[in-house]
Amino acid sequence: MKTAILGGGLTGVTLARLLHGKGEDVTVLEQEETIGGLCRSRTDAGFTFDIGGSHVIFSRDADVLSFIQDVLGDNGEQRKRNAKILYKGRYIKYPFENGLYQLPKEDLFFCINEFIKNLIAVEKGEVAPPENFAEWITYTFGKGIAECYLIPYNEKVWKYPAALMSHHWVDGRIPRPPVEDIIRSAVGIETEGYVHQAVFTYPVRGGIEAMVRAIAEPVMPFIRTGFAVSSVREEGSGFVISDGTAEVAADRLISTIPLQNLLPCLEDVPPEVEAACAALRYNSLCSVFIGIRGEVPDFSWVYIPETEIGIFNRISFPSNYSAEVAPPDHASILVEITYNEGDDVSRMSDTDIVGHTVRSLEVAGILRSAADVVHTGVERQRFAYVVYDLDYLKNIEIVRDFCRERRIALVGRFAQFEYLNMDGCIRSAMDFAGMI
């Protein structure tokens, strides 16, 4: 039985490794010249940056974490998270609800008062259950935390109104804080939130791509890069996959590529399935790389909810994850800007984006002086985040049912079209391989 895996990102190479380990005959078809997808890294002038934004390894899933740590071996290093939110010129401890004591007094009062008022109202059954993401945020955290941070930040990253997003995906992903922790945080007693991420792992050398390469190592001979799948046709009980010049035959087909790339490759897709796929929302990402002479603040990353600071939503400091990703006496800054195709950011040139970023970082005091910048770069990814709009559940079911009928298995972030982190992708690959 020969299995073709479309896409050589993290999910594709993990599937290949697991299936190969079970004695299966696999071929991975990847459009780019290198594997890794969103987990690729690039080294220029001694600086290594993750091209799909800053990536760190963490998980609640013990099996997945030990799988990653085993493959990374001594190329994995653990760091303690020191993440912040830049709010009215102050660095607030992340998550926001654990750093309330650092807020200006009026905002602290607003957040804690609304949290408690809301909690009582919810307990008394006076608040209707939430029907969208914006309502869920207020229902869970109260109007203060919602308006000061969660709504502006979320709208900045999703590039979509929170009131038009579904909330089916948030439970477990955005934990509901215990009331005692909120009160502790308001009076200044240290608490930790999102504890599964409080310590993270990062490759010492090679950026996050080093993890994908370590996973792919035993199956590299079975990966065909530079193969952009353009058609998939059924032949007998199998499939013939083509990139327009070469063909690969397989008995089983697993797709890890975005649904928006897969469906145009298939024959006779009904119009209602095409429409459902076209309606699935996602956003895109621009990563800005800045190498500087000297030091950066001692933060892992900083969330930027305020639009006045800049168009970016997160700033991270890769040289704080590993000293080997920047030359000696230098440091690095990776800035993430999400956007929608056709919007203002999508029309900005790389030069303008770098100019805006450097100026904004200087004004915010994160960069001491623009004269310290010795290296810049920009990368764009069309598929960055799945955006769960209110029609998501209806549309995804139509597309999944169709792929099931066509015997195409969907595994991975944009194939399942789910907000999966790296651990979620590896878990999906493990579960899929376990079913075979």
Ligand SMILES: Cc1cc2nc3c(=O)[nH]c(=O)nc-3n(C[C@H](O)[C@H](O)[C@H](O)COP(=O)(O)OP(=O)(O)OC[C@H]3O[C@@H](n4cnc5c(N)ncnc54)[C@H](O)[C@@H]3O)c2cc1C
């Ligand atoms: C800004 C940002 C930060 C993130 N940070 C973290 C983090 O800190 N920790 C974490 O765990 N996760 C993080 N993630 C999530 C992580 O990037 C994803 O979970 C993971 O990379 C998805 O892997 P994948 O293989 O499913 O998809 P992809 O990486 O999208 O891989 C799909 C592959 O398919 C290929 N492909 C597409 N079309 C075709 C075609 N027609 N023919 C052949 N090949 C094709 C692509 O080139 C690509 O290589 C982050 C994501 C983003 C956007």
